[in-house]
Structures are given as C-alpha cells and as structure tokens.
Amino acid sequence: MTHSSDTIRTVNVTRYVTPLREGGSLPAIAEADDGFLYVLKFRGAGQGIKALIAELIGGETARALGLKVPELVFANLDAAFGRTEPDEEIQDLNKASVGLNLALHYLSGAITFDPTASTVDPALASKIVWLDCFLTNVDRTPRNTNMLMWNRELWLIDHGAALYFHHSWSNWEEQSKRPFVQVKDHVLLPWATELDVADAACRAVLTKERIHAIVSLIPDEWLLANEQVTSAEEGRKVYEQFLESRIASSEIFVKEAQHARAALI
Known part of the structure; x- marks a missing residue:
C-alpha cells in the first residue's frame, strides 16, 4: 500500500494481535478500524517519541526518493486498549502509549x-x-x-x-x-x-x-x-x-x- 508524501492517514487501533519481540522497542502487529494490519510503533517505548519522528521523516524521505516503504499512518491508542493483555510489560507499554502513535502497513508474507x-x-x-x-x-x-x-x-x-x-x-x-x-x-x-x-x-x-x-x-x-x-x-x-x-x-x-x-x- 502506497500513498502521497503530502498526507498521512490516521487510524484507530482496535486489536492487539502479537508482539514483535525481535524489535528492541517491542513493536507489535495490530489491527485498526480500517480493517488493515499494521506494525505499531509505540510512543511509550524506550526510545520514545523521537524514534517516531525519525521513523516518520525517514520513511517519507525514502518515499519521496522513489524507494519502497510501507504506508505510514498515525495510530490512535485508546486508554482501554490492551487491558486484557496478560503480559505486564506489554500492559505497561500500552498504558504509556495512549494517544497518537505511528504504524506501518503490515506486509504479509514478506x-x-x-x-x-x-x-x-x-x-x-x-x-x-x-x-x-x-x-x-x-x-x-x-x-x-x-x-x-x-x-x-x-x-x-x-x-x-x-x-x-x-x-x-x-x-x-x-x-x-x-x-x-x-x-x-x-x-x-x-x-x-x-x-x-x-x-x-x-x-x-x-x-x-x-x-x-x-x-x-x-x-x-x-x-x-x-x-x-x-x-x-x-x-x-x-x-x-x-x-x-x-x-x-x-x-x-x-x-x-x-x-x-x-x-x-
């Protein structure tokens, strides 16, 4: 899925699917209210919001240069999200990430x-x-x-x-x-x-x-x-x-x- 560099869509995260534990900041695969799956990058992760800014600038610069990058979206995380998650570390991450996060369209089968x-x-x-x-x-x-x-x-x-x-x-x-x-x-x-x-x-x-x-x-x-x-x-x-x-x-x-x-x- 691709888009113009001039706009970024905003989605609401509806379901936590699975953590991607190979990432140092515990990104996760999540589903949004548009029906798509995304790799969700959390504002409450160790690298914080600056990592999201770098992700946004880096991804959109790459796209402007004609390179292939999954669509980036702003992802809203509600305070009620993830309350049923049994992993305490993930629960804490969800709580610290309420608000606007960043996500990349999930490339299934990549x-x-x-x-x-x-x-x-x-x-x-x-x-x-x-x-x-x-x-x-x-x-x-x-x-x-x-x-x-x-x-x-x-x-x-x-x-x-x-x-x-x-x-x-x-x-x-x-x-x-x-x-x-x-x-x-x-x-x-x-x-x-x-x-x-x-x-x-x-x-x-x-x-x-x-x-x-x-x-x-x-x-x-x-x-x-x-x-x-x-x-x-x-x-x-x-x-x-x-x-x-x-x-x-x-x-x-x-x-x-x-x-x-x-x-x-």
Whole structure:
C-alpha cells in the first residue's frame, strides 16, 4: 500500500494481535478500524517519541526518493486498549502509549532481506546508502538489515534509529556537517557503486519545499514532548534546518561512503 508524501492517514487501533519481540522497542502487529494490519510503533517505548519522528521523516524521505516503504499512518491508542493483555510489560507499554502513535502497513508474507542470498542493483543500493548517510541511520547492517523482500521488491522499514542528533539537540548544526562514519557497516555498501549519481538525483528531489512538506507532517504534540524546545514551530524549524544543511553538505558524507567502500575491495 502506497500513498502521497503530502498526507498521512490516521487510524484507530482496535486489536492487539502479537508482539514483535525481535524489535528492541517491542513493536507489535495490530489491527485498526480500517480493517488493515499494521506494525505499531509505540510512543511509550524506550526510545520514545523521537524514534517516531525519525521513523516518520525517514520513511517519507525514502518515499519521496522513489524507494519502497510501507504506508505510514498515525495510530490512535485508546486508554482501554490492551487491558486484557496478560503480559505486564506489554500492559505497561500500552498504558504509556495512549494517544497518537505511528504504524506501518503490515506486509504479509514478506521475508527479511538476506545479503548472502540476494544481490541489489547498484543504482538502488547507492540511493539507499545515500539516504542512510543523509539521515544518519545507524541501523541498516548485515546483523539487522531493516529491509524486506515483498512481491520480489526491496522494501525499507524501521528508521527509528535515524537522526540521532535530536537526542542531544544542542549541537545539531555541527552534526549536520559531519561525515557518517558508520556507513562502513552498511549492508548495501558493497553494491553502492553509483553514489555520485545518487547524490545528484537525491539532491534534485529533496528541495527546501519537499523537506518542509515532510517535516510539516510531524504532529505538534510530538514536537512539544521535547523539553528543549519552547514551541512546535521551533522544533520543526530545527529539523528543517538540519536536513537542509545535511543536503548542502552531502559531498562530505558521499566521500566518506566512497572511502569506506574502497576499503572493502
């Protein structure tokens, strides 16, 4: 299921189906009032609302670049949800997550991408590596690829570990210009032979207007949960400025990725 980057639907979670215990923040498969199943990311999980913001920006940026990402929706969780859940840890998570959460459309039958069993087109690999350098996403490694094969296509999931600048917040300007040294561990780096082409293509898409549209999707209440900002407008502006500065400095992280790839050969 795909949609435009300009709007995000809102659903109400109606049924907790099963936890996904391989995720560090205990995401779960849940059913919503539109009849679809979703992978639900909880605002009350250990990484908190900032992980949801990173998921939202990361997923919608990937989609803007033409990459495959399951539909993202805002997911309302009622206070009565999950009261019958016998697991106390899950009960506590549900209670801490009442309100607006984030969910990804569940890709039934999808399998985890296996780099030892599949190859990836260099143009696609280069674009994904570029994306993760841009977003400073540390979580796309052979140990945890955060990619699925579904209908013979590669789909990106779980961008919650991206944009780690927002956990310190105060030095975002400096962080926006740093190389992404963790790219050396990226699962797709061996295939990423077209990083210069990807850089030009991605920069052309991610204009100030596009970045503004993506960041505008962040709910005010998520931004106001950050004690280091005085208004949602201020928080949103920092995300925009970080991403704009990151784009303007893309040569830095592209060169780092190219050097890391050369070291593999």
